[in-house]
Amino acid sequence: MQVKPTEKYRGRDARKCRICGxxxxxxxxxxxxxxxxxxxxxxxxxxxxxxx
Ligand SMILES: [Zn+2]
Incomplete structure (x- = not known):
């Protein structure tokens, strides 16, 4: 089973500004x-x- 740790924080859970990104x-x-x-x-x- 392969795991990609780099994609752990990708998607809607990213920590960035909701307005400007x-x-x-x-x-x-x-x-x-x-x-x-x-x-x-x-x-x-x-x-x-x-x-x-
Ligand atoms: Zn901002």
Whole structure:
């Protein structure tokens, strides 16, 4: 039985921004899963004012 470990984290479970797809500076707090840049814009929409 062959196993491909490289495909372990592929698919919808990938850890990257849901908005722009960037995987850098990802914020997982509150199940947001968005990058820091997009978080600033989204935070305003959801009323999250404790950032910046
Ligand atoms: Zn983003």
């Amino acid at each position: 960037n995987s850098r500076a990802l914020i997982r707090a509150h199940n947001l899963y968005i990058c820091r840049r997009c978080f600033r814009e989204v935070a305003r929409n959801i009323g999250f004012k404790k950032y910046g």
